[in-house]
Amino acid sequence: MDADRRITISVQQTEDEGDVGAGDRNRRGWKAVYMDHNATTPMHPEVIRVMTEAMSRYWRNPSSDYAPEVREAISSARKQVADMVSCSPEEIIFVSSGTEANNWILESVLAATTANSPSDKSHVITSDIEHVAVGLKLEELERRGCCEVDRVSAADHGRVRASDVIKRVRPGTRLISIMLANNETGCIQPVDEIARQLRPINSKRKECNLPVVLVHTDSAQAVGKMPVSTEELGVDFLTIVGHKFYGPRSAAVFCNRENLKLLKERRMFQGGGQERSLRPGTENTVDIIGLGMAAETVRCFLRSWCENIRVTGAYFVTRLNETFGESAVLSFVGMQNDILPNTFSISFRDHRLKGPTVLKNCNVIQASTGAACHTGLCSASSALMNSGLTEEAALNTIRLSVGKDTTTKDIDVAIADLTQAVQKITSETVQ
Amino acid sequence: MDADRRITISVQQTEDEGDVGAGDRNRRGWKAVYMDHNATTPMHPEVIRVMTEAMSRYWRNPSSDYAPEVREAISSARKQVADMVSCSPEEIIFVSSGTEANNWILESVLAATTANSPSDKSHVITSDIEHVAVGLKLEELERRGCCEVDRVSAADHGRVRASDVIKRVRPGTRLISIMLANNETGCIQPVDEIARQLRPINSKRKECNLPVVLVHTDSAQAVGKMPVSTEELGVDFLTIVGHKFYGPRSAAVFCNRENLKLLKERRMFQGGGQERSLRPGTENTVDIIGLGMAAETVRCFLRSWCENIRVTGAYFVTRLNETFGESAVLSFVGMQNDILPNTFSISFRDHRLKGPTVLKNCNVIQASTGAACHTGLCSASSALMNSGLTEEAALNTIRLSVGKDTTTKDIDVAIADLTQAVQKITSETVQ
Incomplete structure (x- = not known):
């Protein structure tokens, strides 16, 4: 069938082109790690x-x-x-x-x-x-x-x-x-x-x-x-x-x-x-x-996408725990029941490490925060607060949503990026 | 400027690719002559x-x-x-x-x-x-x-x-x-x-x-x-x-x-x-x-598109008059004042030559009629009747709208197509 042929092409393209859309360079010249798939997704090559x-x-x-x-x-x-x-x-x-x-x-x-x-x-x-x-x-x-x-x-x-x-x-x-x-x-x-x-x-x-x-x-x-x-x-x-x-x-x-x-x-x-x-x-x-x-593509590949997301997500949680231990809180984690497997909400206990500040100091991660900032003032997301987070926790939250093509290599890069951002902020500011 | 460079590319593409979209073959295997630019237009290669x-x-x-x-x-x-x-x-x-x-x-x-x-x-x-x-x-x-x-x-x-x-x-x-x-x-x-x-x-x-x-x-x-x-x-x-x-x-x-x-x-x-x-x-x-x-592209090329449309349109009117003379009525003609230069309404005096019948017998022309036909019954366009046409004239109308890439060669093909359709209908049916 024509549809099957097209899907075959699609798989090959995905493998050849790897991180189409997700891996292009950001404004600072760094290769971006896109972790905001709940905001929007890169278009599938077949699409x-x-x-x-x-x-x-x-x-x-x-x-x-x-x-x-x-x-x-x-x-x-x-x-x-x-x-x-x-x-x-x-x-x-x-x-x-x-x-x-x-x-x-x-x-x-x-x-x-x-x-x-x-x-x-x-x-x-x-x-x-x-x-x-x-x-x-x-x-x-x-x-x-x-x-x-x-x-x-x-x-x-x-x-x-x-x-x-x-x-x-x-x-x-x-x-x-x-x-x-x-x-x-x-x-x-x-x-x-x-x-x-x-x-x-x-x-x-x-x-x-x-x-x-x-x-x-x-x-x-x-x-x-x-x-x-x-x-x-x-x-x-x-x-x-x-x-x-x-x-x-x-x-x-x-x-x-x-x-x-x-x-x-x-x-x-x-x-x-x-x-x-x-x-x-x-x-x-x-x-x-x-x-x-x-x-x-969803109908044909959802199962394999979800498998990849689960592997990547499990690796992400392990690396987060290893790297930040008790200093980070994982409030909503894709590995839990009844949470989309691709979505992770992370906040740091240190009050200096607010979501927008951490992301601003990241070089490669593209993600969202639990706050909307206008003219220097940040307000916490009402959805996060209505989901049980305190205002402070919501303000500190970074929301990372991975996609079908996110790799464990991307996770390594993201962890390193978060680490340097945290170190930079804490070394520059007094507790 | 970047915009100018793109436009240059666009002109070359248009010249190279000629009738992109407008010249592909229709269902009967004939190379279509698209004359329905008021319904929609082929996308510009630059777009x-x-x-x-x-x-x-x-x-x-x-x-x-x-x-x-x-x-x-x-x-x-x-x-x-x-x-x-x-x-x-x-x-x-x-x-x-x-x-x-x-x-x-x-x-x-x-x-x-x-x-x-x-x-x-x-x-x-x-x-x-x-x-x-x-x-x-x-x-x-x-x-x-x-x-x-x-x-x-x-x-x-x-x-x-x-x-x-x-x-x-x-x-x-x-x-x-x-x-x-x-x-x-x-x-x-x-x-x-x-x-x-x-x-x-x-x-x-x-x-x-x-x-x-x-x-x-x-x-x-x-x-x-x-x-x-x-x-x-x-x-x-x-x-x-x-x-x-x-x-x-x-x-x-x-x-x-x-x-x-x-x-x-x-x-x-x-x-x-x-x-x-x-x-x-x-x-x-x-x-x-x-x-x-x-x-x-409109801002840059409108003048030359209009010039082409006027040349093509004038040729179309000449050929229509030469070919069909008094047997065809040109009710709204793009060469007149205050009418879009690309739009032509044609009807035949012969009652057998209703718009939908003529177009059905055309092999290459893609155009609209002054009638909407459902379950075998045709009703005349109210816009045409409100514009001063009789119901019969509206039912007979074929609306031909040319585009920036329509050529005099396309017009020749369209005239030949109309001619064979008219001959076929009139030879098959008794006056």
Whole structure:
């Protein structure tokens, strides 16, 4: 098959080219070690190849009668994405970003499920560690009087409890929106368990002819780092974000076929009839084809990527412990249960070793901190604090997320880099 | 300069590679003659080059501290787009499509300018030949009670009259949204004249401390086919669509800097702080860089493209007249004033020669018809009928839009193809 041939090429390319994208030099001339795969991922060489080909081959307007090959390429990509998350191609809607997907799902579902009487507000259950595209959208919907929102705490080691979610379900509850894995801590949320515990509640609702409680999960951080199956999760809506799994900056929404009509209630845009009249605008064929290939590589290689990540991660933890011992705290560690295997949160006990200061003194590590700094002032990440860290621990945190191509050699370089940064800061400043 | 060097390469590539994208073979094995540049355009080789480079070079998250080179690439693209339409880079907002741009501008401006009292509805003036992303969006806003809409007729040879627009301005008028050039007829609308006639009205409004009437134009079809300068047009909001000028499927909104705050009133999405908190979502860097390069090629080559299009177009009209004489009607012809030079509407007087039938019998021409056919039934384009054509003429219409790389040789092939199609249909069917 053509697809198999392409995948074979891809493996060879990956082996030949090694650290494509992840190993280029940074501004200081050092060869960078990229450890921020939760922010974004380098594009897979096969994704680059199909997108480059698509630019000169599949540029015609898919709506044109004479362009069946473009429509076929889109169908094929739709199937690739559907196969990755175990759903049917008809359930995939291509949109432009995870933000669009999350915003649209929340807005539409609430518009579609609000009871006729304006006093009967829809009720939504979410967590206090959601991505802003869910968190701020729900705040806006609340402000506009479209719903009431309950935010379940994730302070129990960065995770919400399924029982905490379920016990908040009330007659007006229409939607539960809980992310599958948090981008900062890597903590995996019990979305499958929530859906399971919801089933008897929804059965009773159906018997009484009442609207069921729907479940949405933003799986942006999970796809490509753990198996994601809509069937196994039992969710109604799923957000997928291409650039988090070695694909392009575009996203797909999954939804159960029976719930497609809910998304029509408040479409994001009015315009042409593309994407079954759900999402108008000439299809971004090049990105769609790239997203399809990214999904296919996940489907084919996820197991081996995860194995590599586990080996690299175990080596990383060993080296961190050896090198820094008690002076460093590993607050969320990918080797633990229910944490994405690629994500590590590290902080130093020494108050001089704040996350931003350490990273600023690193020569090669590219990573994120648990703080946002503007005009010299740093504020701690609310997601980290809501996950149980103190403000000081959050401020000190460095978040390192490795990828499928990160090697133990990269880890050695990163450890050496951290060591020199720590030594430099502590030797320059008085305790 | 680096930009100049790239452009030199681009010209050589174009000359070497000739008809990249426009000359590949269609399903029947014939070398296609692409004459549907108003539907979409083949991507410029330079755009493909910079996007391919961007995929492996500028994939890092632009929000990451360690990725200044990605932020610089985006800034550079923003400047390229701004330069193309004579505005400042701060006035460019990157969005995902023309549909998103049009929808957002209309929704936000009306949300921002609606008077406090709900009974004082905003009034909008538009035309009856707008793209559905404007037409349907305004219908939705009307349905939701957000505004009242006046649709000015374009039946006068496909054009609205500036005076017809201005005389409908009333105290509640907040917005005029008229496209710059129509995709089907190519007719250029008097947007500059409307803005000029509006100036004294707005001056008086300002004196009385009343809100001014804002002007939006969807310039999707115009950019790359005629000079488009926001300064000369005098508009407040402009929609640009990359894939209509040899760029990627992404778009930019222009707006006057003083009116940026209006777009905040009803942002399309809630989420991160990207695009000055106006359009959240990790920036689609690859498409943005491609859009920048497409804009740069327009800025550098528009004059020579237009010259080529005029030569090709004049040859096309001559050959059409020579070949079909009185049996064909050229209803909108790019050689006339105020019609995009690349757009030609042709119909045959013979009732058997309906647009869809003729095109179905063509072997090489890829073009559009003035009818949408579903399940065997064809309905005439309302834009053509609103532009003054009868239903029969609209049904018979073939819309041919040439591009910068269309040659007189392509025209010869197209004429021969039309001739054989016409002969085939007329010899097979009885008058």
